[in-house]
Amino acid sequence: MVNVANAADPGIAAANNGPRPLQMGAKGAYIVRLLMVGDSACGKTSLVLRFDQNVFSTKFVATIGVDYRDKMVKIEGAPMRLQLWDTAGQERFRSLTSNFFGRADGFVLCYDISNRPSFDHVIGWMRDIKTRAPPDCDIVLCGNKADLDNDRVVQAEEGKMLAEEYGVQFFETSALTGHNVEAMFTSLATTIKHNRIDAFDGGGKFD
Ligand SMILES: Nc1nc2c(ncn2[C@@H]2O[C@H](COP(=O)(O)OP(=O)(O)OP(=O)(O)O)[C@@H](O)[C@H]2O)c(=O)[nH]1
Ligand SMILES: [Mg+2]
Numbered sequence: 001m002v003n004v005a006n007a008a009d010p011g012i013a014a015a016n017n018g019p020r021p022l023q024m025g026a027k028g029a030y031i032v033r034l035l036m037v038g039d040s041a042c043g044k045t046s047l048v049l050r051f052d053q054n055v056f057s058t059k060f061v062a063t064i065g066v067d068y069r070d071k072m073v074k075i076e077g078a079p080m081r082l083q084l085w086d087t088a089g090q091e092r093f094r095s096l097t098s099n100f101f102g103r104a105d106g107f108v109l110c111y112d113i114s115n116r117p118s119f120d121h122v123i124g125w126m127r128d129i130k131t132r133a134p135p136d137c138d139i140v141l142c143g144n145k146a147d148l149d150n151d152r153v154v155q156a157e158e159g160k161m162l163a164e165e166y167g168v169q170f171f172e173t174s175a176l177t178g179h180n181v182e183a184m185f186t187s188l189a190t191t192i193k194h195n196r197i198d199a200f201d202g203g204g205k206f207d
Contacts, residue, residue, distance in 0.1 A: 016171040019136040022080075022105065022196040029072060029079040032192055033103055034185075038110030038126055040089030043144040046175035047110065048086050051185050056176055065096055070200040075117040075186065075193045077206025082189060084179070101132035105196065106188050107139045110161075113172065114151035119143075128165060138195065140188045147174040 022030040037043035045063055053070050067086040072079065085104075087097035094180050109125050111118040122141065130150065141163040143154060154171055163170035169191065171184040 011101070019195050019199060019201045020134075025081055026038070029081040030197060031083060031106050031195075032105045032186065032189060033083045033085065034108060034109050035104045036084065036086045036110065037097070037129070038089055038108075038142075039115070039121050042089065042110045042112040042115065042118045043175050044089065044108070044110050045086050047142070047144060047173060047181055048084050050175045050181045052084070052180055054064050054178070056178075056205060057169070062090060065093055066100060072170075073186070075189045076152050076198060077111055077195055080189055080193065082185070090116045098128055098183070099131060102134065104133050104137050106137055106192050108132065108142050108169075108184070108188065109139055110142045110144050111154065112145050113143045113156075113159075114145050114148045115153045116153045119154045119162075122162060129170060136195065137190060139166070140184060141166070141170045142184055143170075143172040144175060146172040146179055147176045 005151040016173070022032065025031045036048060038044055040062055041060060045067065046063075047055060048069060049057075052069050063086055065088055069084045069086070071082045071084060073082055074080070076126055085100055087100065107129055109122060109129070129137070141159060143156065143159040157173065160170050169187055171180050171187070174183050175181060
């Protein structure tokens with residue numbers, strides 16, 4: 001059912017705890033704020049660079065604070081400007097980066113399949129998201145470095161089960177090979193479109 005009051009006033013929807021409609025930007029595209037989170041060195045920046053520029057580097061330059069890029073995509077005909085906020089995983093930036101959680105529409109919560117602690121820490125990241133992010137944000141759990149199968153210490157099944165427990169989507173990706181990178185971002189954006197655009201407009205209005 002289309003809730004006219006909610007569609008007209010995001011504030012009312014937020015007060016009701018229902019999903020809020022996405023904002024439309026000046027250039028006629030919906031604005032989608034996506035946050036990359038997860039332990040340092042699990043590959044957040046690499047995933048963004050693979051998705052945005054189709055490049056990869058083996059060099060590790062830890063993100064300082066928060067980096068930003070945006071990328072225009074069309075999801076089921078809807079123009080969407082994905083604002084990619086790439087946060088630093090290092091502990092010392094935690095209070096800074098968690099300030100960004102409150103305005104997120106979606107999270108890519110990453111771990112490294114060859115690093116057990118990065119997977120164990122997903123619980124803590126999820127707790128931070130639940131505490132600080134809007135209840136209508138969508139989340140994808142992302143096991144990165146899937147190319148490192150010889151060094152794998154987290155099985156795909158474990159990631160899948162944890163994602164199911166949280167009721168979020170799950171992908172294994174490789175920023176190195178590009179495997180599943182676009183599929184993961186597109187899937188998150190598609191869910192956000194369904195929940196935050198189609199739910200208000202009835203969907204099907206895009207070419
Ligand atoms: N083999 C492999 N290496 C990867 C992959 N993704 C990232 N790396 C490497 O892992 C290291 C860390 O990658 P980053 O993307 O900088 O990690 P990050 O999560 O942004 O780290 P912080 O900015 O400190 O939070 C780099 O040396 C990358 O080359 C991948 O899919 N496969
Ligand atoms: Mg980084």
